[in-house]
Each structure stands twice: as C-alpha cells, then as structure tokens.
Amino acid sequence: VVEEAGEVALAGATGRSKDMTEEMGDLLYHAFVLMAANEITLEDVWSVLQGRRSG
Template sequence: MNNVLNELYQTVLARKDSHTEGSYTCYLFEQGLDKILKKCGEECSEVIIAAKNGKNEETVLEISDLLYHLTVLMVQSGIRLEDVETELGKRSAKTGNLKQFHQVDKNS
C-alpha cells in the first residue's frame, strides 16, 4: 500500500502547479485551503456513515476518497508523506502501551 500512497502523493504534488484543465485536483488547489478542508470534513462524515451502516464496500470507497483529500491537504500544507510515515513509525513502537489521552477543556 505504501507504493500506492506514494504514487498518489506524487501525482497530487505534480498537479499542484500544473493547472491542468478539467483536473479535480487542480480545481481544489485553485479553490484553496477552505475548500480542501471542507472536502476532508465531508469525506470523513461519509466514512462514518458508511461504517455505521455496516457497508464495507461503501466504507472502502469513502476511506479512499478521504485519503485522497487528506493527500491534497498534505501537499497544500507542505507536509511530506515521509513526515507522516515517520510519525506512524514512532507510534507503532508504542503498540500495546496504554496511552494517556490529552484532556481538552471544552469550555475554552
């Protein structure tokens, strides 16, 4: 899967400055961060609904859409795929350890 994510990242990266007519990826970059974030939120909600409904085939499609939009967000924000891989590697070293979750003051 790593190769597929890398290929996706490289494709999105190439589209950032290409201004290819009819490209949805180029459209997202032209619309800017707010549009990209909106799409990430929409796709996240669609993943939740599909998973709640127990429709694995639909859930896979929605997860794929979410990963695509997150990749666009990464490229827009200058976040490299390697940065995420490094963080995931750090987290995998903690597997099996009970984590203390950060408490958020919901009144602020």
C-alpha cells in the same frame, strides 16, 4: 476532509463495505491534497506513526 471522514464513519457504521471503500478513497484523496498544500509527505506521516509505535 471533515465531511469525508464523517461519510467514512457513517459507511462503517452501516456495514456497507462498498460504500466505505468509495468514501475511504475520497477521504484519502482529500487528505493527500491537504498534505500537498502544506508540504507534508507520506514519509513525514510514517515517521510520526513509527514514533507512536515505539513510544
């Protein structure tokens, strides 16, 4: 996940939207795998984000 996040940041810094789209896909895939391995659902994540928005 760290490596993919770095690649997203690099793609964003260079302004290459095609590269960023591909790297973002990789980052999300690996994040979802990590979430599943830790039994974290998207609903769990959305709940945290909602709490930040209202806090």
